Amino acid sequence: MRELSIFVDESGDFGEYSPHSPYYIVSMVFHDQDSDISKHLNLLEMELSNIGYPNHCVHSGPIIRREQEYTFEDILVRKKIISRLMGFIRKTKVNYKSFYIEKRHLSDITDATGRISKIIGMWLKNNYDMLLSFDVVKVYYDNGQIELSKILSSVFNVLLPSVEMKKVIPSQYRLFQVADLICTLKLLELKAETGNLSASEKKFFSGEIGLEKNYLKDFRRQELK
Numbered sequence: 001m002r003e004l005s006i007f008v009d010e011s012g013d014f015g016e017y018s019p020h021s022p023y024y025i026v027s028m029v030f031h032d033q034d035s036d037i038s039k040h041l042n043l044l045e046m047e048l049s050n051i052g053y054p055n056h057c058v059h060s061g062p063i064i065r066r067e068q069e070y071t072f073e074d075i076l077v078r079k080k081i082i083s084r085l086m087g088f089i090r091k092t093k094v095n096y097k098s099f100y101i102e103k104r105h106l107s108d109i110t111d112a113t114g115r116i117s118k119i120i121g122m123w124l125k126n127n128y129d130m131l132l133s134f135d136v137v138k139v140y141y142d143n144g145q146i147e148l149s150k151i152l153s154s155v156f157n158v159l160l161p162s163v164e165m166k167k168v169i170p171s172q173y174r175l176f177q178v179a180d181l182i183c184t185l186k187l188l189e190l191k192a193e194t195g196n197l198s199a200s201e202k203k204f205f206s207g208e209i210g211l212e213k214n215y216l217k218d219f220r221r222q223e224l225k
Contacts (some may be wrong), residue, residue, distance in 0.1 A: 003033040004134040007168070008141040009179035010148055012186050014112045016101040022191055024116060025100040026064055027147065027182040029175050030132075030224070037077075037092045041174060044088045051080050057171035060184040064204045085181055086175075090218065094178065097123065097224045098186040113147050116163065121155045127224070131160055140168040140176060182219070189216055 011025040032038070048056055062068040070078055090174045099119045106112045124127075124131065131137060137160055142151050154165045170176050171177050192208045205211035 001136070002134045004131070004137045005030045005031045005089070005175070006031060006137065007031070008139060008148075008152060009171060009176060009183050010145060011183040013101070013145065014109045014147050017106070022104060023100050023102055023187060024112060024122065025036045025098060025186050025190075026116060027096060027179050028046075029179045030095045030097075031175055035092075037094075040088055040091045044084060044174065046088075047084045048081065051077055052085070052090075053081060056179045057096040058082075058083075058181070058203045060085075060177075060181040061125050064184065065198070065200050069192065079204065082181070085178065086215070086218075088176055089181075089222065094175065095222050095224050097184050098133060098162050098178070098182060099123065100186065100190065109147070113151060117155060120151065121159065124159050126153060128136060128159065136162045138164045138166055138171065140166045142170055142176070158198075167214065185215060185219060200217045 007029040009027055011027075012021050014024065015021065015084075024123055045054070048058075049056060058081060059068065060082065063070050063081055065072070066075075066078070079222060100114060101115050101119070103112065106115065137156065139152055139156055141149060141152055141194060153165055156165075168176050170180070187204075188197065188201060192202070192211055194211075197205075197208060197211075201211075202208070205215065
């Protein structure tokens with residue numbers, strides 16, 4: 001029985017446009033359960049432990065911006081945390097897909113939910129044969145935003161015959177933390193394209209060139225079309 005796990009995270013919200021929240025992004029990480037990633041998981045746990053973060057739930061945005069539990073952490077250590085998670089993604093060769101809308105062009109929350117639903121639904125239809133090759137598709141989301149929970153349940157259950165919606169606890173699934181990192185990188189890519197990276201983001205990545213060369217370039221190879 002073939003099983004596909006899809007881990008979903010978002011960046012932004014369905015509120016009104018503001019310069020600090022210009023986009024709404026949804027990222028999905030796909031894992032064919034026939035692909036064993038346990039050795040890579042074990043290696044990641046060892047690597048995080050070696051830099052002082054055993055059993056740690058990685059929050060990519062706060063790491064980059066030096067917020068929350070990373071407020072007093074050295075930038076070299078913060079870079080190592082992101083680097084270890086990125087290495088895990090490269091080794092496992094998991095695929096992902098990011099969807100986004102620019103909130104500047106939306107009239108209200110109904111417009112926003114309708115547009116992101118349409119974008120996700122269209123992609124599912126275009127990849128229907130691939131998705132249908134699995135006996136069951138399990139969608140993992142932390143139910144952080146009720147609007148997105150409803151969108152996911154609607155589009156997946158309408159288009160696929162065997163779907164299970166799972167509420168995920170972020171600390172228990174590394175692939176959910178991968179989805180969080182991919183959302184963060186997609187946001188950074190969009191901000192870089194418009195010259196809107198913050199000072200802390202530029203410092204962390206050594207500017208737009210460093211972000212592109214050392215982070216974004218590799219990730220694009222694993223994004224599904």
